[in-house]
Amino acid sequence: MTQFKVITTFGEHLRILRETAGLTLKEVATNNDIDISLLAKIERNERQPTKQWIKKIAKYFKIDETELLNEFLSDQIAYKILDDESDLSILKAAEQKIKYRITNNK
Amino acid sequence: MTQFKVITTFGEHLRILRETAGLTLKEVATNNDIDISLLAKIERNERQPTKQWIKKIAKYFKIDETELLNEFLSDQIAYKILDDESDLSILKAAEQKIKYRITNNK
């Protein structure tokens, strides 16, 4: 049987972590200083948490902070491309620009 | 002699277009329904024009609308990556997500 790494959104990932741990919104929310409803919205990608909070929740679920943060950030890029109705070539162009700006130090 | 396509920002490109045409901020601004100072800021990437305005200015300089729009959009992605201090792998991750969401229709 082949294993698939399912591509999820940041919010869905949080939800999976929570459900896998068998926890309710209330439990996770109160332990992470956030309103229940706000956590629910974050899990549905209707609100964007702060980076600080992402680090906190990563610790809470004992997963890598940077990885979770990257998942959040790549999600944001993906959403932006999709709702600008840009095509994927935009990403290549952006990559060129980033490389250029890094090597020519801004 | 080799030709280089210099990678510029959206704003710099606008400025180059204007200067190549030998026009002042005032001339371009008044012909495109925008404040002089605002145009200056756009050229310095301190303000983001609307997509509508980008189409208008593309027509004005007789260049391809979509291409200029893409230049603007890729700039935005590049800026975002740079000031989040993300690394380039974010782009690959974002690409995966976009492809996934497109094929699984959202």
Next chain:
DNA sequence: TAAATTTGGACAAAATTTGACCAATGACAC
């Protein structure tokens, strides 16, 4: 140095995002 051009600060207005509250809905046990 005068005029034209460009820069950049200040700031109110507009737009967007957030966080909190709470009623409605759903799910499950009794």
Next chain:
DNA sequence: GTGTCATTGGTCAAATTTTGTCCAAATTTA
């Protein structure tokens, strides 16, 4: 059915971010 716990989703004020305008300062050009 009723009650309880969990989740959803709407509303809305507050906070934050972005925009556009005005204008004075700085720079360039003639």
